[in-house]
Amino acid sequence: ARGPEDSTLDSEEHSGSSISELRYLFQWLHKSLPYILILCIKLTMQHIIGISLGIGLLTTFMYANKSIVNQVFLRERCSKLQCAWVLIFLTGSSLLLYYTFHPQSLYYSLIFLKPTVDFTNFWEVLWIVGITDFILKFLFMGFKCFILLVPSFMMSFKSKGYWYMLLEEFCQYYRSFIPIPVWFRYLIGYREMDNILGWSLGVLLGLLYFILKLLSFFGHLRNFRQVLRIFCTRPHYGVTASKRQCSEADDICSICQAEFQKPILLICQHIFCEECISLWFNRERTCPLCRTVISDHINKWKDGATSMHLQIY
Numbered sequence: 001a002r003g004p005e006d007s008t009l010d011s012e013e014h015s016g017s018s019i020s021e022l023r024y025l026f027q028w029l030h031k032s033l034p035y036i037l038i039l040c041i042k043l044t045m046q047h048i049i050g051i052s053l054g055i056g057l058l059t060t061f062m063y064a065n066k067s068i069v070n071q072v073f074l075r076e077r078c079s080k081l082q083c084a085w086v087l088i089f090l091t092g093s094s095l096l097l098y099y100t101f102h103p104q105s106l107y108y109s110l111i112f113l114k115p116t117v118d119f120t121n122f123w124e125v126l127w128i129v130g131i132t133d134f135i136l137k138f139l140f141m142g143f144k145c146f147i148l149l150v151p152s153f154m155m156s157f158k159s160k161g162y163w164y165m166l167l168e169e170f171c172q173y174y175r176s177f178i179p180i181p182v183w184f185r186y187l188i189g190y191r192e193m194d195n196i197l198g199w200s201l202g203v204l205l206g207l208l209y210f211i212l213k214l215l216s217f218f219g220h221l222r223n224f225r226q227v228l229r230i231f232c233t234r235p236h237y238g239v240t241a242s243k244r245q246c247s248e249a250d251d252i253c254s255i256c257q258a259e260f261q262k263p264i265l266l267i268c269q270h271i272f273c274e275e276c277i278s279l280w281f282n283r284e285r286t287c288p289l290c291r292t293v294i295s296d297h298i299n300k301w302k303d304g305a306t307s308m309h310l311q312i313y
């Protein structure tokens with residue numbers, strides 16, 4: 001038997017406009033919402049450990065990331081105690097996680113080895129890729145804490161900035177390799193279609209994945225080589241400006257609006273404090289006044305930050 005609701009839906013469908021189709025979809029969603037909610041709650045209950053673990057990892061990451069950026073920003077006034085605490089906190093949480101899931105030997109996937117995981121289960125594969133990505137971030141954040149703890153007479157703040165940048169770029173590069181063996185095993189694995197068709201489809205998908213990854217690596221590699229070059233050469237963006245050149249610019253830095261500190265003359269003849277302009281080039285590649293391209297690479301990550309990006313594929 002057809003209810004009055006169905007007949008109105010039908011007549012709307014026949015009108016053929018995309019708006020009525022959209023309304024139909026909305027009505028369907030409206031009617032099925034309670035059922036979707038019930039299913040969502042059931043799913044959440046089934047994966048409660050995974051979900052709470054994910055939230056825990058995310059908050060740990062955000063807390064540590066914010067602390068490290070703060071400490072890097074404070075320079076001489078950075079608290080060694082806080083850095084040591086973040087280091088201990090990150091080590092502790094990583095060790096606790098690996099201890100809890102010891103039987104699965106998840107740490108194997110940190111170095112491309114095969115962990116004891118059911119590779120036909122999509123959620124399990126996704127879970128291990130996510131955890132490994134977070135732990136690798138924690139590891140490299142730990143290295144950044146180590147650098148923060150190095151006394152300033154052994155390593156200048158400027159040189160520390162380059163180290164943070166190198167560490168972060170290397171971390172991102174390494175993290176893009178890590179999921180390959182896991183996803184590859186998942187893609188070429190087959191169980192339901194235990195025949196030649198299932199096998200060849202798996203191989204085809206694995207191959208496609210591999211080609212896509214290979215293409216993205218060349219892009220990443222170029223960027224990483226650029227960062228390595230900057231790390232080794234520590235390029236200067238200009239030359240030290242003379243007293244006369246400074247007074248011609250009214251002795252005022254247009255970034256900080258104060259008297260020049262270690263003035264630097266860029267190729268476009270604009271003068272800024274060394275500190276101000278190097279902070280500027282952490283975000284931009286051009287002169288702040290005339291937009292002449294000065295640097296060929298944005299020195300992101302010199303502030304000690306770690307990328308939020310979750311490398312799951």
Ligand SMILES: [Zn+2]
Pocket residue numbers: 253254255256257258260261272273276
């Ligand atoms: Zn300045």
Ligand SMILES: [Zn+2]
Pocket residue numbers: 266268269270287288289290291292
């Ligand atoms: Zn300029």
